[in-house]
Amino acid sequence: MSDPAPTCTAGMPWQDRSRPAEARSLPVRACVRAMRAYEPPLEERTGIRLDFNENTRGCSPTVLAAIRSMDGRDIAQYPSYRALLTTISRTHGLDIASVLLTNGADDALRVIMDACVSAGDTILLLSPSFSVYQTYASLREAVVRWVPYEDSFAFPFTSLQDALRSQSPRLCIIANPNNPTGTTITPQALLGLTAANPATLFIIDEAYADFSGQTCLSLPRPENMFIIRSLSKSYGLAGLRLGFLVAAPAIATQLRKAASPYAVNVMAVKAGIAALEDRQYLRSSVKEVIENRSWLRAQLGVRGIHSYPSEANFLLVSNSAIGRRRVSDILSSRGIRTRRFPELGCIRVTIGTAQECEMICLALDGRDSRGAPDAGTLLFDLDGTLIDISASYWEAIRQTVTQFTGRI
Structure with a gap:
């Protein structure tokens, strides 16, 4: 811009x-x-649909x-x-x-x-x-x-x-x-x-x-x-x-x-x-969006992801990299649909339910819906808690002693 x-x-x-x-x-x-x-949403969109600013709670x-x-x-x-x-x-x-x-x-x-x-x-x-x-x-x-x-x-x-x-x-x-x-x-x-x-x-x-x-x-x-x-x-x-x-x-x-x-x-x-x-349903729906919008923006900030102030039912979020992957790719891989604006370097994220906002954060943290690390995530414990490194450890000592003393 x-x-x-x-x-x-x-x-x-x-x-x-x-x-x-x-x-x-x-x-x-x-x-x-x-x-x-105009490119409309894909037919039969599946997953968490946060790409078209729809009311994910549904109607009254x-x-x-x-x-x-x-x-x-x-x-x-x-x-x-x-x-x-x-x-x-x-x-x-x-x-x-x-x-x-x-x-x-x-x-x-x-x-x-x-x-x-x-x-x-x-x-x-x-x-x-x-x-x-x-x-x-x-x-x-x-x-x-x-x-x-x-x-x-x-x-x-x-x-x-x-x-x-x-x-x-x-x-x-x-x-x-x-x-x-x-x-x-x-x-x-x-x-x-x-x-x-x-x-x-x-x-x-x-x-x-x-x-x-x-x-x-x-x-x-x-x-x-x-x-x-x-x-x-x-x-x-x-x-x-x-x-x-x-x-x-x-x-x-x-x-x-x-x-x-x-x-x-x-x-x-x-x-x-x-x-x-049904004015009560409207008030409760809007109140929930405003609360979830504030919560999600704060959570994105904690994770170092910039978003812009918004008075609507969505956030414009910087499509920055987390490790080797963009925010949009991380969310997409977890079935969370967002609208991409490559010319702005951003994605637009609809403010959904509290559970849907929580799913965004879990995805960014590399965790599943239960809060556990994603299946397939590799954990390396350098203290040997999960990996027995005793053999290589003693072999390294043996080679070091041999190099400097000439003896085993």
Whole structure:
């Protein structure tokens, strides 16, 4: 991170430079052909899955009960959204007219960009951040400019202010907390940025906000601010793809024109209502993540492994060497999946349960789940406790005496 990320047009960081000639003849837009496909998690991932920031505790039991209560008629009918919108509005104190349901937070990004960004518009992104921002910018044929995080991954507030003034972008996307760094900026500072740059639209991605306790939802929102929320992380509904965006009511009305009328399925609706109403489960889940995050970071430090401060449900960890092996390789060999960021020299580790965090430490210490040394570990006892060295010891004495005295 010592060098600023390059200023570039959309698509360049993920550009596929090995396009075969036949690809250029396909009836697909050039900006799509130039993109590198997103690499999703491997099918049937096994082991301890700490690579995609999922809630490893699972969803609330009330969510499962709500899903089991469904019958064939529920599945056969198109969903009704009024109950879920009302629950979201009540939970967060929002005007129901300002809320738009989306098929996950990614869909919220697409809706906003489809409605508000034209080819050639400038989009300001921070680096590193969520790669899907770049994907949707490329699809809109926008021009992307980058603001790099500081070497410590602290929020680059001054650099961002300068870029907003000099670039006058159509859109600026800020994840708060940021993925993969876990960095945050106060809601008040974000409101200051939007007020100082009224011609720029701001998307505030709050997918991980429940873990930081900071949100713009409770503050007066200017018309140039969009807030994106997800129920994938803290609520444990990643498999159902449920999110929502919040905008000024007049703007939300226009955004609905760019959204699919039935983007959220009926099962996600039922689950979302149950999840939002179980506030106790959310509080306990978030509390556990925060406690485990603090514990794991301290344990990594004890082992000489650097990690960065985080306000999300993950840690960005230096992929340093322990002996001859990298941290990522050690964990992988024990079935612990992490997300690698080789350009940062780091891995991102989801904060799982207390047991899963303990498994990380045992793996780094070369111990199994019972705390015993791994099978196959060689122990050498130079005192002869485990190895009888008496024969070689006396032979060494005999040869030494012979060399210096000429006698045996």
